[in-house]
Each structure stands twice: as structure tokens, then as C-alpha cells.
Amino acid sequence: MVDICLICEGTYPYITGGVSAWTHNLIKDFPNFTFGVVHISSKIDHFRQFKYALPPNVIEYIEIPIHEPIIDSDGLPEMKADAFDFYSFHQELKKGDHTRFDQILKRVSPSGFGGDEINSGAHGKITGEKILYSRESFDIITNLYRQCGLNTSFIDYYWTFRTTHLPLLQILNAPILKASIYHPVSTGYAGLYAVTAKLKTGSPLILTEHGIYTVERKIEVAEASWMLDEGGGSLKLQAQLGKIKDFWIKIFDFLSRLTYKYADELISLYSENKKMQVALGADEKRILLIPNGIDIEKFENLKGRMGGEDATLKVGFVGRVVPVKDVETFVKAAKLINDSIDNVEFFIIGPDDEDAEYAREIRNLVSALDMATAIKFTGLANTSDYYKVIDVLVLTSITEVQPLVILEALIAGVPVVATNVGACREMLYGDSPEDKAIGQCGIITAIKAPEETAAAVVKILKNPVLWREMAITGQKRVRRYYQKKHLCAQYRRLYYGMLAAKIKTIKN
Template sequence: MKICIIAEGSYPYVTGGVSSWVQTILTNMSEHEFIIYAIGAEKKSKGKFKYQLPPNVSHVEEVFLDDFTEEEDKWGRDYKLTEKEKKALKSLLDSRKPDWDTLLSMFSGERIDSAVNFLKSKDFFDIVHEICLEKYDQIPFTDMFWSMRSMVLPLLICIKHPLPEADLYHSVSTGYAGVLGSLGKYMYQKPFLMTEHGIYTREREEEIIKAQWVKGYFKDLWIQYFYNMSTCAYDTADKVITLFQKNMEIQEELGCSPSKISIIPNGVNSEDYHQLPTGNAINQNGLNIGAIVRVVQIKDIKTMIQSFAIVKQELPSSKFFIMGPTDEDEEYYEECIQLAENLQVEDVIFTGEVNVREYINRMDVLVLSSISEGQPLVLLEGMASGKPFVATDVGNCRGILMGERDDLGQAGIVVPVMQYVEMARAIIQLCKDDQKRQSMGAIGRERAILFYSKKSFIAQYKQLYKDMVDSIWQG
């Protein structure tokens, strides 16, 4: 079976999270051939993979959202769109119910030669002008034109890029990846599976609300545009997989048919985290607090540092290890370094990318301070190691630590987002109570073994792949 996995902003360019999940799928299904369709933000990332690709990956197709500078630059072309096509394009820009069938048909063909040329065409100009006259007559037309152009350009770049043929398309989010999964189904009449780890539209909405580059009156337009792309994936996908109950409820709220949705939680092989290196050689005189995390804004490293400044006053011999890559957002990393210096807090150690298994069992308490998450693998890895967590109340963190399907008890402490004082109190509480740390760690390990098995996770996806492809042959 040839499976095309479509990943946006993750595999194989960054480590952890969704990327680790993809690598697990690939390395545990050697019987299948995989094509990776990787959507990256910037062309400078081309070929810079963070993972060793397994032998069953036959090809990586890369497309970058900024890859348009070398295309032809012609203004005013008339593509002679039909009334149906014009209406469909208008629905994408200014409606809650886009006509995706017509849009996919229009842009997947040869008639529209390039994304850049189309967005400089008379057709696009006229449609934006019409929308402005109808709804936005108080906004300067040039502002609206360039905003809508920048909004649509990345999507059209993706659609116009060649999509390899496969037996099944599997996108690991909605957004651009979800639209391309829909395109694969449309072009090749093959099944489309989508796994949504976090709720993509909610994450983009949060980013846009905070964004400085989007003017206030355009924020709603951008947010609705991302919701429209999710609608495409939800409506087109044959099966939609989520990781936990709360996300399933949100997907239904956003319009996904309940009959399509199934829950397959993440999984870890708990034996991989059993009898790892122990001892306090890295801090013989105090406790070790750790975070397995990429140093990026959505992980809110600054809240960790602020909380540790309080912990350090109470537990002066403690050390804080931030274990993960620092090169994904170098400006943010420098801001974190500067914050630690400004707070005059010592023993904050950025290890960079490391083999987590060499460090994790030497930690006494693990911390996760993310602003947004799905079902974090690092939580399961830490629990499999028997370590208690202090984590923010995002995604499925509460469900994992408190137990959704059992009465085993707490495997950690959940705190509000960005509340560094409460995070510090929770860390101090665990650091000062050996028995509680050991008890929570034991509960976490038992929960990981019972409910978050990698063997079960892989088996369910193997069966899902088989059933979906078999249904096409039988149909």
C-alpha cells in the first residue's frame, strides 16, 4: 500500500510532537510505502530534515508557502472564469460555506497556470472589488486587495504544486494539509484520512488575535478563512481521527459529522522508559526539574523561567533543565536567555537537542507550560518513566494526568496557562514531598501502560489503513 502523509509545519523539519508521531507511524509500518508531502513555511528549510527517514519512505515532496518569487509576473490576465467559478472563489473569500468542489476542480486543472499569475489577474481583481462594494466600502480597496491576495496565495501555491498519486491520503491536520488531502481524494478518487492532534483552527485564531501584522478589521476575515479550510477537510475526509473526547466535541461543534470521528490516543512503549539511567550525578546536592520541549513561543518557556525564579528562592540547590532544540525560533530563545539574566536566576540550563532517555530518569519533577497542546507525547513519555508532572490546563493534559478512563488517581498537578506563581507553588509542593512524587509517578506509569500503549495505537492505524483501502476495492 502506498500512503501519502501530508504534514504542515512539522515533519520532517522540526522534532517532537506531531513529527515524533509521524516518525512512529513510518518506522512501525515497514510493510507499507510512504510518500511525505511536507508543507513548510520558508524555502530555506528545503532538505533540512531533522529525522533519519526510514527505508519505506520512497519520496519527500516539499512545498513552501513563500515559494513564489521565481514565477512569472504578469498582471491583468483574463482566465475567463465561468459564473460558477467566480461564485466559488467569492465564497472562499467572503462566505461560511465555500464551494470546495468547484474550487478544487478549477485550481487542480491546467487552465490556471500559477498561483501568482492568477492573483494578479483581472478575475481576482474584479471579485475582490465586488466584495468591497458589497461589504467593505469603508475600507481602502488596496488594503483589502493585498490582504486577500496574501491570504489566498499560500493555499494556491499548495494546490498548484504536484500532488503524488497514492492509495490513501493521510493529513495530520486541517488547514493547508487538510485541503490537500481533499485534493488527493478529488483528483485520484482515493480515500482520505485525517488525524487532528490539536484543533488547528482554534490555534490559528489565537495567533491571529494576537498578531501585530493583521489589522483589526481584517482579523475576522482571516479567522473565517482558516475555518473555511477546516470545513473542506471535515466535509471531504472519509474518516477523522482525534486523540481525546474534548477534541471530538469541538470537531462536532465546528461541523464535522459525528459518524466520521473516532478516537485513537497517542501511545508510548513504556518498556523503552523502564530502567533508564538514574542517580543525581548532574545535581548531587539538590533536585532536578526538567522540561522536554522545543524552545518556541507556544510552549511558553518564559513562564517556566519565571516560575523557577520563585522555586529557586525556596529550593536554592535545585536546577532546571530545558531539554529540546533552541534553533527553531532563535529570537525567542535569546529572549528567554535574557529573561533568566534579568531575573538573576541561576541554574537554568538549556541543553539543546538531546537524547531524552539519557536525562529523563534523572529528573525529579517534569514541567509543561504550553499555551496550546493536543495530547502531548512528552507527558506520556514522562509518565512512562514514572515522573510526576506540573502541566498547564490545555488540550488533554488534565485528562492524562487526572485520568479519563480510570480511578487510579493523580499523576501530576494541573495549573492555569501563564500563571507562573501557581506553577511555582505546584513545583515546590512536589519537590518537598518525596512520597507524593513517587506516588504520582507510579500512577502515571501505570496509566501509560494500561491506556496509552504504542502497540495498540499502531495496531488501530494498521487496521484503519487496511479497511479504508479495502473499501475502495470492494466499492
């Protein structure tokens, strides 16, 4: 049994980025606690490698592939699908009704409830395999399809139904990593696992929501031209399939609201996130604001003056070369900057192996714009080495939460140009009246706006006085609001408080 179980969906320890870095640093910052990590993945990939070496205080690790059958190890008999009342389960998902969730969980996965466990010999359990292959479930899906009155084919509906429901049943039947505290870093399937673990073990649940899961999934579903790829063939969902896309969104909304309901503590990183959480059903009274924080000593005052020793101006992009970071806009902006200012170099600082096709497109764009000598790709690198030399950091992401790279650049003394996503605006312009009074340490631009991005960078680079004012302002803001020691102090209080309460409950 571990002290804290961190639950990650599709991020740590396989993917680099803000959420993974936050997770890794949290574990390292509390060496006296033992941690377990549950990674929720799509499918098993035996060739995939960790991007982070698990710290020594991670003593348990479980991976749950939600689109593959989970090996049945508890020996409980399976019940027939019609005995489970799968129709009601589906309808409650669509309505967002959580009132019977604990009862549903006991029917789906009765093991692990101790004295409160139902008579599993009489009822058995239901697994994803039952939903996929039983005649009873097929009849239920057929009836639901007829009731929906969809114009799309039954095949489309059936495979969408399978793809949305199988992961839920896989999570509900997954092995529970025993812990004193469950701490998912998102809602969604990670939140569902945490709620399941809480109901089975009685341990408390802390939710730290970096991005708003429901909002991010809505964007993905709205932009998707396909929803799944089964057996190597794509199942296309065109625009007329609005009802099916709407059902995907309802699943994600259900999972978020469920996690909000059962979370003992709910953490938001910034004020706009908190507002969205409340709008999506979270109890405002239980939401704590704990922003990201960094070790300022590592990055403080790395940048001396604009232009550096060689007097060449340098503009940097720090992040993964993936579509969500919109590196294309950075490259196009770099071309415009290069045409406006002499003697400028550009750096794309970050790994490019996560999406090989997109990385290839970006390199082709660089060549097409005749920028191959001006733009350098560093690959995975020590960012502090580049904060010493770049004069402006540019983020062109189409979605973000509270980027650590902005904090790193600001404390180093580097002004920032960033898109108006996540907490970027309040990081550069301030949040509270006292914060805003400090001043601006960068410029906010619209997403997918290379001209606006280029103009912002040129404005800063052509005005050394403005550059210096922004550099000083950024350092002030980070020192006052974004130090890691403040983050650690708040999580330490949460962890110790919950552990003390659990020990007291056990003693009683």
C-alpha cells in the same frame, strides 16, 4: 505510487516536536508499507535542512511552497479570470459553502480526473498568477472591497485578499502524489491537498487532527499585530481591522469543515478534541479516539527515587525553546522554587535554534534573575538520559495537544506539573471514571502563572510520599491507556481495511 501519503503543514520533516515525532514514528512502525510525504511550506528555503532522516520506506517526497508560484508543467492553457467566476468562489469561501467544491476544483485544475475530466481545451485552468496580475481579478477585488464597506485602506484589503487566496489556488494546482490512502495530520492547507487528491484519484482519506486547526489559527489571528510581510515591508493590521481578521478565520474554518466533510475516517487524540471537532462540523459517528502512545520499554522505571544519588532535587522542562512553550514562565517559576527550596537544579532540555531571538530573550532573563548557575540549557538531547535524574517535569505551554513528553516522564516514574491545555488534564487526572479512579500523577496549573507553577512543584518536592504516589499512578495510567502497540493496532486495522477495499474496487 505509494501505499500511504502523509501530508504535513509546516512540521515534518523540518521541525521537531510532537506532531513531527508522531509522524516519523508512524512511518517507522509500518516498515511494510511504502510512504510518500507532502510537506506544505511557506516559501522555498534552499538552506533549510531536515531535522529527521526520512526512513527507507519513504519513497516519494514533495514540497509545496504556497506563497510562491508553482511551475506550470501540465501544459494546459489558462483561462481568463472572469471566466472562472472568481466572485462566486470567494463568496462560497466566506459562507463556508462546500456544495460546489468538486466543480470548482475541476475548473481550477482540470487535469488528473481521468474519464471524468472536463474539456480542458475549452475551459483551461486558472492559477495563482491570474489572481495576482489579471485585470479581471483586480476588478473583482475592487468590487468586493466596495461591497464590504471597510474603513481600512484598499491596499490593506488587496494584500490580505492576495495572501488568503493565493495559497488555496497553489494547493489546488499542486502536483498530486499518487497514493492508495491520503493521510493529512491536520486540516488547513494539508487537508485541502488531501481532499483535492481524493477527488482526483478516488483514494480514501484519513484525517488525524492533533490540535484543532481552526482554533489554533483563531488564536494566531486574534493576537497578530501584522498579517503578512510582502517585499520586505510589513503590512500592519490594527485592531480596527476586525473584518479582515474575521475573513482570515473564515478561510481556516472553510478548510476544516471541507476536510471533515470528505474524510472517510476522522481521528481525534482525546475526548475534548472530539467535542471541538463536532462543534466545528465534524460527524461524531465517524470520529475515532486514538490517543498517542509510547514504547514503554524505552522509558519504564528510569527514575529510582526522589533526589537521586547526590540528593540534589532536579526540575526539568522538555521542549523547544519557542514562544508557544512559554519558557519564560518556567524560568520565572524556577526562580521562585529556588528561593523556596535549597539545593535545586533546573534543566531546559530541547533545541533552541528554531527561534533565535526568543532563545536569546530567555537566556537574558535567566541572567537577569541571577539563575545562570542554577538553570542549565542542554540543547537537543536524549530525553531518557534526563528522565533518570529529574524529579519533576514541568510543561508551561500555552497550547498543546497530547504531549509525548508527559507520557515519557510518567512511565519513567516522574510526576508532572503542566498547564491546563490540550489533553494535559486528562493525562494527569484521568478521563473516564475508571481512568480517574487510578488517581492523580501530577498537578494542573493555569497558563502564564509562574507563582502557581512554582507552588505546585514545591508541593510535590516537599512531600516524598505524594511524589511516590504520583510516580506509581503515572506508570499505571500509561501502561493501561497510552502504549504505542495499541495505537499501531488501530492504525493497522484502518490502513489494511482501506487498502483491501480499494483493491476490491479496482478488481470490480
